[in-house]
Amino acid sequence: MVFKLFLQCCTLPNCHFPFSLLVHKKEGKGVKRQIFKIFLGLAACLFLSSCGFKDIDKRIFVQAIGIDHSDNEKEPYKVILKIAVPSGALKESGTKYAYISKQGSSLSEAIRFLKSHTDKELDFGHAKVIVLGDSVLEHSLHDVLDFFFRRRDIQMISWVAVGKPSAEKVLKVHPKTEMSGTFALSNFFSDNGVESPYIVSSFLFDARRRIVESGFDPILPIIQTKGDKHKLMVNQSVVFSGVKNTKTLQLSSMQTKYYNLLANNIDKMDIKVGKGQKEFTFSVDSAKVKYKIITSGKKPVLKMDILVGGIIEESKFDMSPKDLNKYSRRAAKHTKKEALKLLTLFQDKDVDPLGFGLRYKATRLSNGKRIEEWKNLYPDLTFDVSVDAKIMSTGTIE
Known part of the structure; x- marks a missing residue:
C-alpha cells in the first residue's frame, strides 16, 4: 500500500x-x-545481513602464542595464550597478563576450546610473537606452523621464535624493564628496541617462504630463560632442514653473529682481532656481501666478496693512525677465517640458511632439475672468500 x-x-x-x-x-x-x-x-x-563487528569491550587481545609438546600422544600439542589484561589507568606502571592453556590433538582444536575459558572473544590481530617450545621441534616445522599460515586473523608479520626450555616458561617471564603499553618479546625483533648482531629475526611469512621454497632453509632465533622470571636472552639461533624441516643445527652466539654478517642483516657488530696484548676490537658500522656461483670450471666455486668498514672500539695496546692499513689487513684476515668456518659448517651439515640453492636455481634456465643439481653440487662446492676491511680511525682522541 x-x-x-x-x-x-x-x-x-x-x-x-x-x-x-x-x-x-x-x-x-x-x-x-x-x-x-x-x-x-x-x-x-531487506535481506542483507549486518556486519559481525564486536565492540572492543567484548574482545580480549592475545599478545603471544606458545606451543609445547605434551607427554600425551593422543593430544600432543599444548597451546599457551598470553593475554593482555586492560588497565584502567594509563599511568599505571608495568603490564598485566593472563595465561590460559589447553592440550589438544591439533592446534585449532585447542584454541577453539580455549574460547570457552574467557568471557570475551579472543582477538589474534595483535599476536606479535609465536614461540615454539624446544620439545616440539622434533616434529615437522611445517605441520606445527600450518595452522598459522591458514588462519586469516593471524598476521603474517608476526615473529616466530624457539623457546628454551619451553614456550610456556618463556611466555611467563616478566622483564623488569617492560613498561606499560609495550611488549618485551617484540622489542627483541622489531629493531625499535634493542639492536644486536646476535639476534636473528624471522617473520611468519618468511618462515613459510623458506619452508615451501627449495634451496632456502628456515632459521629461527632462540629465546632462553634460566629459572629467572625477569630475564630473557636472545643470542642464538637454530637452522631447520630436510623434507620435514626438523631441527638440524643450533648456532652459537658467535656463529649467529657471523650469519647475520653474511646475510647482510646487521647495522653494527664487533670483531675481536688477535690475542693477548695484540688484541683489538673492530666495530663494524657498515657491511656489504656479494657472491656468485661459478660452475664453468672443473669444480664449482662460490666466490664471495665481503666489505666491512668501521673504527677501532677497544684495544690492549697503543695504536697509531699511521698503521690503519696494517690493522685493516689483520681484521680482514680474521673475518675471512670466521666466515669460512661458518660456510664450511653449513656445507658439512647440509643446511642452506643463506639461500645459495635458491640463487643457483634463479640464475639458470629452468629445466625442472635445478634443485637436484644443486643437491649434488653443494657437497663439492669450494668457497673463495675475499674480505676488504677498512678501518677509518683508531677511535682515540689526542
Missing part, C-alpha cells in the same frame, strides 16, 4: 522526483519493468 502511494506521488506533474521523469518519458510495459527492477532492488536490501 505504501509503495502504491509512493508511485502515485511520483507521477504527479509537479513532482520533481526522478521516477516522475521516468514515468512521463516511458509508458506501458517499459515503465512497469523499470519500476519492478527498482522495487526488487529495494526488497533485496
Whole structure:
C-alpha cells in the first residue's frame, strides 16, 4: 500500500522526483519493468545481513602464542595464550597478563576450546610473537606452523621464535624493564628496541617462504630463560632442514653473529682481532656481501666478496693512525677465517640458511632439475672468500 502511494506521488506533474521523469518519458510495459527492477532492488536490501563487528569491550587481545609438546600422544600439542589484561589507568606502571592453556590433538582444536575459558572473544590481530617450545621441534616445522599460515586473523608479520626450555616458561617471564603499553618479546625483533648482531629475526611469512621454497632453509632465533622470571636472552639461533624441516643445527652466539654478517642483516657488530696484548676490537658500522656461483670450471666455486668498514672500539695496546692499513689487513684476515668456518659448517651439515640453492636455481634456465643439481653440487662446492676491511680511525682522541 505504501509503495502504491509512493508511485502515485511520483507521477504527479509537479513532482520533481526522478521516477516522475521516468514515468512521463516511458509508458506501458517499459515503465512497469523499470519500476519492478527498482522495487526488487529495494526488497533485496531487506535481506542483507549486518556486519559481525564486536565492540572492543567484548574482545580480549592475545599478545603471544606458545606451543609445547605434551607427554600425551593422543593430544600432543599444548597451546599457551598470553593475554593482555586492560588497565584502567594509563599511568599505571608495568603490564598485566593472563595465561590460559589447553592440550589438544591439533592446534585449532585447542584454541577453539580455549574460547570457552574467557568471557570475551579472543582477538589474534595483535599476536606479535609465536614461540615454539624446544620439545616440539622434533616434529615437522611445517605441520606445527600450518595452522598459522591458514588462519586469516593471524598476521603474517608476526615473529616466530624457539623457546628454551619451553614456550610456556618463556611466555611467563616478566622483564623488569617492560613498561606499560609495550611488549618485551617484540622489542627483541622489531629493531625499535634493542639492536644486536646476535639476534636473528624471522617473520611468519618468511618462515613459510623458506619452508615451501627449495634451496632456502628456515632459521629461527632462540629465546632462553634460566629459572629467572625477569630475564630473557636472545643470542642464538637454530637452522631447520630436510623434507620435514626438523631441527638440524643450533648456532652459537658467535656463529649467529657471523650469519647475520653474511646475510647482510646487521647495522653494527664487533670483531675481536688477535690475542693477548695484540688484541683489538673492530666495530663494524657498515657491511656489504656479494657472491656468485661459478660452475664453468672443473669444480664449482662460490666466490664471495665481503666489505666491512668501521673504527677501532677497544684495544690492549697503543695504536697509531699511521698503521690503519696494517690493522685493516689483520681484521680482514680474521673475518675471512670466521666466515669460512661458518660456510664450511653449513656445507658439512647440509643446511642452506643463506639461500645459495635458491640463487643457483634463479640464475639458470629452468629445466625442472635445478634443485637436484644443486643437491649434488653443494657437497663439492669450494668457497673463495675475499674480505676488504677498512678501518677509518683508531677511535682515540689526542
